Amino acid sequence: TDETAAVAEAAGARVIRQSNGGPASARNTGIRAATTEWVVLLDADDLARPSRLAQQAARLGNDQVAVVFGGYHVEGKVPPAAPTEITFDALWTRNWIPTSTVVLRRAAWEAVGGFDEARDLIGVEDYNLWLRLAHAGWGFNRVDEILVDYRPTPASLTAQTRRFAAAELANARKIALTLGLAPSALRAKEFAIYKEYGFELFHVRDLSASREFLHEAARRGPIGWGGQLRRLATYLPLPPRDRG
Template sequence: MIKVSVVIPTFNRAKLLAETILSALDQTLADREIIVVDDGSTDDTSEVVKTFQERVIYIRQPNSGPANARNTGVRMAKGKYVAFLDSDDLWLPEKLELQYQLIEQNLNWGLIFTDVMWFSDGQVMLPTLREKYQLHTGEVFEKLLFDNWIATSSVLVRKEYLEEVRGFDEDPQIMYVEDWNLWIRLAHRYQFAMVDKVLVKRRYHQNRLGLVNPEKQFKAILYNLEKLRRSFPELKDKAELFSQKYYQVSFQRGYEDLNVFEPKKARSKFALALKHKKDLKVLFFYLLTFLPPELLRVGKRMVNLFKGR
């Protein structure tokens, strides 16, 4: 059996795909296969993949979304483990080998992730995950309900465990958070471990940002939480835990709406946050949304000045 199957879903990223594939081919772990799932690209993706000939397995399908494309790759995978690599990200050469060595030590470890850094034009742009988040390992089921600190391109997971939980949920209402949904379902059964090294480079570019619709992402997060709550009986008595998450997400999204002068959108988010937690800070921002545009700009400057002290 092959040790690792690398699944690369892609859609119209012909200009970036070759570098991504090369980073998978350059892995020090030699016993692996690379599967590129072309999710209905209309650019030169197929021509790019052809240049790698037999070194890459190429699957083309009608456009069905990233969750479906990854599941297609998993179904085709012959490896004991599956690693996902987004078609605009890069791996450092030791990534798979270090993860494979770790996951072989313990059957209870269903998923191994790594630290990640962002880059643009070869330059590091943002903090690593270790610098940005509190990273957890072991029993992480409830912790994952609060935050998703796991980058899809950093993951190595046992194929049999993926099949047990039926892979990525293809429900279109959780698009943008289908990876988070899968990690939570895996964490319900298995422990997670980490190779505490930066082994993945995530590319920061405008096309990637443009794919994310903040409003749809917000709705997807709320929908995902409710779906998970219905799926796991033991979460039915975790009302306080879910309430905290609703508060956190609603306030954060409301603040982002207010920051780009979308007061009506922000107001609905702050109202939802207040429903879950009576907080003077949220009430203050909620009241700001009723100000006319000129005063709202003044209020925003005052808030930024206060935060800078």
């Protein structure tokens, strides 16, 4: 643990303590305790830039806007920019919204039931909420600037990749069931997840898991030459990837 709580208390902030129930539980507890119309999200390993809130305040928009978000740096890189218009279909393709850049309307959070605290969604509980908000007709405004610097903590790439892959699949299936999406929409989403993580698992040399994921992707759609070659290569005694 770090000294975040002590620093916050020294500055006069109210700090709420609870047992570790995962990110969704912590966020729900904090938002319930808030009395403001909007709530700012920021994880402990991220650093907000000084102009963040001023830029977002200018983009709060009308009463149908639930989320104002922006760009972020991660290890010196800037991920792809989100579409100008965030719709459910755009979000179903991928999660465009970095949680630590979000300013969230409490009324919208409450209207859709808050963050889902299911343990199998840890790591994608934010994505789950954005999808439910978009499906319910809430709007999203984007700030075209870098608002946050993400500072990833050391972790096992293999374990992390497997965990996120499982959470992504659980989320897709839960959203499809809850919102009544067409089977074809779920199949397309599963295909994208299996293919993406099949490639990532190959990259970190988790070859058996990569083979399984690429097999499942191929059952749902064409994985291309790159996918087929990686799938075959999982049977080879490949050396570990150089992390340096």
